[in-house]
Amino acid sequence: MSELRWDPLKANWAIITEGRSRRPQDFLAPREKLAVTACPFCYGREQKTPPEIYALRPDGSAPNQPGWQVRVIPNKFPALQIEGELDSRAHGLYDRMNGIGAHEIIIEHPDHQRDMADLNGAEIGEVFKAFRARMIDLRNDLRFRYLFAFKNHGIEAAVNVPHSHSQLIAVPLVPPMISTELAICREYYERKERCLICDLLHQERQEKSRVIRDDGNFLVYAPYASSFPFELRIAPLQHGHDFTAQTDQQLMALGDAMSDTLKRLRAALRDPPYSFILHTAPPIHPRKGRPEYWGSLTFDYHWHIELAPKLTKVAGFEWGTGFHMNPTPPEEAADFLRNVDLELIR
Amino acid sequence: MSELRWDPLKANWAIITEGRSRRPQDFLAPREKLAVTACPFCYGREQKTPPEIYALRPDGSAPNQPGWQVRVIPNKFPALQIEGELDSRAHGLYDRMNGIGAHEIIIEHPDHQRDMADLNGAEIGEVFKAFRARMIDLRNDLRFRYLFAFKNHGIEAAVNVPHSHSQLIAVPLVPPMISTELAICREYYERKERCLICDLLHQERQEKSRVIRDDGNFLVYAPYASSFPFELRIAPLQHGHDFTAQTDQQLMALGDAMSDTLKRLRAALRDPPYSFILHTAPPIHPRKGRPEYWGSLTFDYHWHIELAPKLTKVAGFEWGTGFHMNPTPPEEAADFLRNVDLELIR
Numbered sequence: 001m002s003e004l005r006w007d008p009l010k011a012n013w014a015i016i017t018e019g020r021s022r023r024p025q026d027f028l029a030p031r032e033k034l035a036v037t038a039c040p041f042c043y044g045r046e047q048k049t050p051p052e053i054y055a056l057r058p059d060g061s062a063p064n065q066p067g068w069q070v071r072v073i074p075n076k077f078p079a080l081q082i083e084g085e086l087d088s089r090a091h092g093l094y095d096r097m098n099g100i101g102a103h104e105i106i107i108e109h110p111d112h113q114r115d116m117a118d119l120n121g122a123e124i125g126e127v128f129k130a131f132r133a134r135m136i137d138l139r140n141d142l143r144f145r146y147l148f149a150f151k152n153h154g155i156e157a158a159v160n161v162p163h164s165h166s167q168l169i170a171v172p173l174v175p176p177m178i179s180t181e182l183a184i185c186r187e188y189y190e191r192k193e194r195c196l197i198c199d200l201l202h203q204e205r206q207e208k209s210r211v212i213r214d215d216g217n218f219l220v221y222a223p224y225a226s227s228f229p230f231e232l233r234i235a236p237l238q239h240g241h242d243f244t245a246q247t248d249q250q251l252m253a254l255g256d257a258m259s260d261t262l263k264r265l266r267a268a269l270r271d272p273p274y275s276f277i278l279h280t281a282p283p284i285h286p287r288k289g290r291p292e293y294w295g296s297l298t299f300d301y302h303w304h305i306e307l308a309p310k311l312t313k314v315a316g317f318e319w320g321t322g323f324h325m326n327p328t329p330p331e332e333a334a335d336f337l338r339n340v341d342l343e344l345i346r
Numbered sequence: 347m348s349e350l351r352w353d354p355l356k357a358n359w360a361i362i363t364e365g366r367s368r369r370p371q372d373f374l375a376p377r378e379k380l381a382v383t384a385c386p387f388c389y390g391r392e393q394k395t396p397p398e399i400y401a402l403r404p405d406g407s408a409p410n411q412p413g414w415q416v417r418v419i420p421n422k423f424p425a426l427q428i429e430g431e432l433d434s435r436a437h438g439l440y441d442r443m444n445g446i447g448a449h450e451i452i453i454e455h456p457d458h459q460r461d462m463a464d465l466n467g468a469e470i471g472e473v474f475k476a477f478r479a480r481m482i483d484l485r486n487d488l489r490f491r492y493l494f495a496f497k498n499h500g501i502e503a504a505v506n507v508p509h510s511h512s513q514l515i516a517v518p519l520v521p522p523m524i525s526t527e528l529a530i531c532r533e534y535y536e537r538k539e540r541c542l543i544c545d546l547l548h549q550e551r552q553e554k555s556r557v558i559r560d561d562g563n564f565l566v567y568a569p570y571a572s573s574f575p576f577e578l579r580i581a582p583l584q585h586g587h588d589f590t591a592q593t594d595q596q597l598m599a600l601g602d603a604m605s606d607t608l609k610r611l612r613a614a615l616r617d618p619p620y621s622f623i624l625h626t627a628p629p630i631h632p633r634k635g636r637p638e639y640w641g642s643l644t645f646d647y648h649w650h651i652e653l654a655p656k657l658t659k660v661a662g663f664e665w666g667t668g669f670h671m672n673p674t675p676p677e678e679a680a681d682f683l684r685n686v687d688l689e690l691i692r
Contacts, residue, residue, distance in 0.1 A: 002426055002445025004518070005437075012522055015445060017425050079363050079663075079671055080348055091351075092549045093542075094570045099348025099361060150662035158659035167663075172350070175667030176358055196439075203438045224440045275662030306666070313504035314660065316496035316621030317425075317513075320652070321521030325425055 003329075007225035008188075009181055009196060014225040015325045022328040024268045024336055027229065027311040031271050032155040034162040041071075041107045041163035050074045053104065054133055056126055069123075070130045071107045072168075078103035079169065086143060086172055100143055102170035106130050107163065115153065115164050117262035117271075125248075125255030127166065131278065132251065134168050135244050139283035144170040146178060146282050154273025156310050174282050181279065182301055189300035197302035198239050210330045212264065212337045217250070218257040222330030222337075228308040229328035230269065230337070232261060235304035243280035243303045254305075261307070267340045269309055276307035349675075353571035354534075355527055355542060360571040361671045368674040370614045370682055373575065373657040377617050378501040380508040387417075387453045387509035396420045399450065400479055402472055415469075416476045417453045418514075424449035425515065432489060432518055446489055448516040452476050453509065461499065461510050463608035463617075471594075471601030473512060477624065478597065480514050481590050485629035490516040492524060492628050500619025502656050520628050527625065528647055535646035543648035544585050556680045558610065563596070564603040568676030568683075574654040575674035576615065576683070578607060581650035589626035589649045604651070611655060613686045618655035625650050 003016045040048040043066035052063055054072035061067025074082070080101025088097035108116055108127045116124065135147045151166040152159050174182070188196040204210055204221045212232065213220040220234050234257050240246065246254075258276075265272060281298035318324050349362045386394040389412040398409055400418035407413025420428075426447025434443035454462055454473045462470065481493045497512040498505050520528070534542040550556055550567045558578070559566040566580050580603050586592065592600075604622075611618060627644035664670050 001430065004443045004445055006441035008439055008441075013519060015425065017445070019423060077365060079361065084347065091570070092553075093354055093546055094549075095352035095354075097350045099350055099363070148663070148667060150666055152661040156659070158661040169663065171667070171669070173359060175669055177666060177668040200439055203440075207438075224437070275665055277662050277666035279666070308665070310661070313502070315498040315504035315656070316623050317494070317515065319621055319654070320496055320523060320623035320625070321494060321517070322523040323517070323521055 005225035007223060009184060009200065010225070011180060011184060012225075012227075013323055014227045015323055016226075016329050017325050017327050022229070022332060024230075026327075027272070027309075028270050031273070034155060034160065036162055039112055039161070039163050041105075041161060041165060042112050043110050046071075049105075050076055053137075054130055056130065066110070068107075068110065070109070070126050072130055072134055073105050073107070075103040075105050075167070080171065097172065100172050102138055102141070102144070102168070104134060104168040106134070106166040106168060108165055112163050115262075115266075115271075116151065116258075117266045119259060121256030121259045122252060123255070124258050125252035128246075128251040128254055128258075129248065131166070131168065132244050132246065135280075135283075138168070138170050139244070141170065143172055144283070146171050146174045147280075148175065149278040150275060152273075152275045154271075154310070156273035157275050159273075178279065178282070182281070182298065185301045195239050195300055195302050197235060197304065201235055201237060210334045212334050213257060213260060215253070215257065217253040220257055220261050222334045224330060226326050226328075226330040226333070227324035229311050229326055230265065230272075230333045231306070231308040231326075231330070232265075232337075233304055233306055234258065234261065235302065239302055241281040241298050241301040241303060243278055258305070261337075263342055264337045264340045265309060267342060268336050269311070272309035272311060274307060274309040276305055279304050279306060351571035353569060355530060355546065356571070357526060357530060358571075358573075359669055360573045361669055362572075362675050363671050363673050368575070368678060370576075372673075373618070373655075374616050377619070380501060380506065382508055385458055385507070385509050386422075387451075387507060387511060388458050389456050392417075395451075396422060399483075400476055402476065412456070414453075414456065416455070416472050418476055418480055419451050419453070421449040421451050421513070426517065443518065446518050448484055448487070448490070448514070450480060450514040452480070452512040452514060454511060458509050461608075461612075461617075462497065463605075463612045465605060467602030467605045468598060469601070470604050471598035474592075474597040474600055474604075475594065477512070477514065478590050478592065481626075481629075484514070484516050485590070487516070489518055490629070492517050492520045493626075494521065495624040496621060498619075498621045500617075500656070502619035503621050505619075524625065524628070528627070528644065531647045541585050541646055541648050543581060543650065547581055547583060555677045558680050558683045559603060559606060561599070561603065563599040566603055566607050568680045570676060572672050572674075572676040572679070573670035575657050575672055576611065576618075576679045577652070577654040577672075577676070578611075578683075579650055579652055580604065580607065581648065585648055587627040587644045587647040587649060589624060600651075607653070607683075609688055610683045610686045613688060614682050615655055615657070618657060620653060620655040622651055622653035625652060 046064040055068040056070040086097045210222045280303040281301045392410040401414040402416040432443045494515045556568045626649040627647045
């Protein structure tokens with residue numbers, strides 16, 4: 001029997017279907033590879049990109065030269081432009097504003113051959129430190145209402161430069177997916193004086209059936225109402241609304257959790273395309289005479305990462321309803337990922 | 347400059363990007379074709395499917411034999427099951443219910459070689475009459491809160507049987523996409539005593555720049571805040587909340603609009619994968635002591651069809667924000683589709 005499951009954080013149902021593909025081997029497919037000559041993200045081609053705005057250079061080398069371990073540059077082909085005013089106005093019944101924002105690329109490692117799943121926890125921790133540094137800088141720009149950090153992997157996840165990288169997009173609005181979560185967490189806190197996500201993590205740790213990894217710092221689990229097969233969340237057990245307030249030590253622990261998770265996914269699903277997204281509170285700054293507005297909304301939020309491999313095709317049903325059909329119950333996904341033999345693929 | 351545009355019907359922004367692909371030729375790609383032997387939807391294989399629940403048989407032939415023009419069958423591999431109780435209950439902080447529903451297949455034409463874009467207006471009108479008949483029947487089942495009719499075309503839109511068909515799924519909940527629209531239309535009507543969609547259609551007809559076709563019955567236009575390149579809406583100019591209340595004549599006129607639209611899309615974009623979705627009011631029936639509930643919500647709604655070719659890859663940004671990046675301004679999409687030379691491809 002198929003099952004409909006409710007996610008209180010998303011205020012939405014997922015449909016866990018039965019009788020269709022559900023095990024990892026049902027999702028194996030040849031993964032397209034991008035061929036590339038003269039990769040602009042490799043050592044020695046730093047002049048082919050816009051000048052760097054952040055770099056980790058353990059050898060103390062000069063900017064825009066080889067020697068970096070992590071490097072952040074503006075996207076040469078940004079979806080949103082950094083210069084200009086919003087010029088927000090009505091167009092009849094519609095509204096419009098200029099596409100103002102920032103669009104940055106975080107090159108995660110110099111080695112063209114190493115995907116994020118090849119990096120160890122400390123290396124991925126440095127990527128998260130780059131996220132943090134850039135978010136702390138970008139939040140000074142009062143035009144930006146949200147800083148959206150994410151990674152796509154694989155052609156099917158819209159990647160067009162194969163050298164492993166993440167992205168950071170600053171947008172002049174809080175995205176609806178995030179504002180829904182903020183409002184839900186706020187309402188829950190007002191009613192119970194507890195954080196919804198803390199309570200969800202507590203239930204997941206008690207039930208154990210959907211937990212892949214619990215190291216006392218971060219919980220990696222397949223959410224009860226997973227919309228996608230092998231969808232995962234990585235959340236800190238310690239409550240905190242703001243990713244940018246995390247210590248180096250916490251980001252290194254997050255790197256460990258991410259490194260282990262990506263290795264498990266790659267082993268179970270043979271290098272699946274995937275995306276992950278950092279969910280954190282919006283920057284707090286004055287907003288047209290309501291300086292308290294975001295501050296009051298955000299402390300009851302709980303930052304986390306959402307990750308999903310791209311294994312199923314989304315079409316009319318999902319587009320029109322907002323419901324997703326997921327053929328793999330999260331309990332089964334967690335079981336597969338817990339029991340992956342990591343040695344086999346090293 | 348990129349532009350953010352607000353759709354008052356969806357309460358969401360779309361990002362119209364600049365400097366990336368935007369013209370039809372930028373989206374041309376080899377379209378994968380499904381090979382099939384012994385298609386279960388062809389004449390002579392009626393016994394391979396579950397027994398038909400509706401058929402148009404101009405020759406008066408017996409059920410489950412050749413001779414039909416349109417044939418509706420239960421999906422042999424349904425996403426939701428028709429038998430059973432909902433058994434709705436809590437699971438800690440989560441909720442769950444059984445996946446109760448109906449999942450039907452509308453085989454649009456006996457000819458395996460003809461896609462919906464090959465059908466004329468009267469033939470597509472008969473498909474819409476089948477939608478109407480099945481929705482009128484299914485709304486008698488009080489477990490179903492919404493009847494969701496849609497069509498996917500092409501492998502990229504998750505089609506796995508190539509013989510042209512649509513789908514009808516009855517779900518035990520009003521999907522969030524629909525309930526958002528219902529609430530927005532309701533609120534608008536309460537404030538202005540006018541229908542929001544009537545007002546939007548009026549603005550589109552005045553501006554003309556996004557209109558592809560206006561025959562006095564149906565308006566075919568590219569919405570101002572299109573999330574996808576070449577996204578379209580087909581809406582009746584005469585207000586009506588309920589697709590099932592439409593006359594044969596209106597459904598034939600809708601068939602004409604759809605036939606012309608699909609021919610234009612196929613000519614401009616070389617047989618793109620696409621989905622279309624019927625947006626209509628939920629069935630009105632008593633709901634746990636609130637018999638007036640849906641009735642009061644729905645008369646201010648305005649049924650229509652939403653259609654989008656699947657030309658861009660959706661990944662982390664769209665999944666995490668709910669915003670879509672659309673490289674083709676709707677004014678340009680409408681211009682291309684208006685000026686397609688239909689003769690060239692007949």
